[in-house]
Amino acid sequence: MPSREFLIQHLQHLLQQVESSETDNEAWQRVRHDHFFDPWWDEYSLDRFDRLDRKLDELLKRSSNAMCRYSGEGDGQIVRLITGVGELARVEAVRYLNQCLSGARQLTICDPYFLxxxxxxxxxxxxxxxxxxxPKQVSQIELFVKPRKRDAEVAEGFNEFCKERSIKLTCRRxxxxxxxxxxxxxxxAYVxxxxxxxxxxxCAFILDLPDEDMRGFFKEIGFLREQTTRSKSA
Structure with missing residues (x-):
């Protein structure tokens, strides 16, 4: 690796060559034909590519659709583990949740920070x-959110979406x-x-709520409907 002083001298010399060029193309040609940095650039590039290669190997070894049994052997209760972190993982999770909701006409969403x-x-x-x-077939949405956890722009966007799709919206806090x-x-229901x-x-699970737990949760939701004020917008 060259010293700092030597590097400055070479850059100054290269700058003089660029300044003395008569055209932009000539200036670029002089920069391109300067091979001073090639040995160190190649070493740096190889190191970067090696690290990227190892990272790709790790990702390829990771199952994109990990499955996990959560209740007893042989009862058929299988859940999907949404693995990974990042935009692609989020897209996959949204797609999977949409598949879970397939065919729905009425949705009740209990999510404190949905807005x-x-x-x-x-x-x-x-x-x-x-x-x-x-899902496109949804005609009614009941939303349970936390009080004072509302972004105005997101809420307005959600309200507009419901209007565009003729979805009857009920929001409770x-x-x-x-x-x-x-x-x-x-x-x-899905947790x-x-x-x-x-x-x-x-990392997070998306799983079916067992029937017994679902009935108990429905009962609690019924109590909350009696105790909360209903709004026609988010």
Missing amino acids: QPYGRMPKANYVAAIKDVI TDAIHDRVWIVDSSR VGTSFNGLGNK
Whole structure:
């Protein structure tokens, strides 16, 4: 590796050559034909490529659709583990949740932070993800969120989406719900290990809620309907 002083001298010499060039093309040609940095650049590039290669090997070894049995042997209860962190993991999680909700006409979404995007996520992207996860057949949505956890732009985007799709929206605010549960037509439910805004930020389960637990949760939701005020917008 050359010394700092030697590097400065060479750069000054190269700058003189560029300044003395009569055209832009000639200046670029002189820079391109300067091979002073080639040995160190090649060493740096090879190191970077080697690290990227190892990273790709690790990702290829990781199953993209890890499955996990969560209740007893042989009872058929299988859940999907959304693995990985990042935008691609989030897209996969949204796609899978949409498949779980397939055919729904009525949705009850219990998610305290549903109306808040996570971190620096662009709000338009967050609203677009909401649109992607809601099946086209849905005509009613009941939303349970936490009080004072509302981003105005996201809420307005969600309201506009419901108007465009002629979806009847009911929003209730309560501190009484912690877990994130999506209920389809009052007949099946899914527990999501993170708020919708957190998919792709950490590993999380999306799993069927067993029938007995679902009935108990429905009962509690019924109590909350009596105790909370209903709003026609988010």
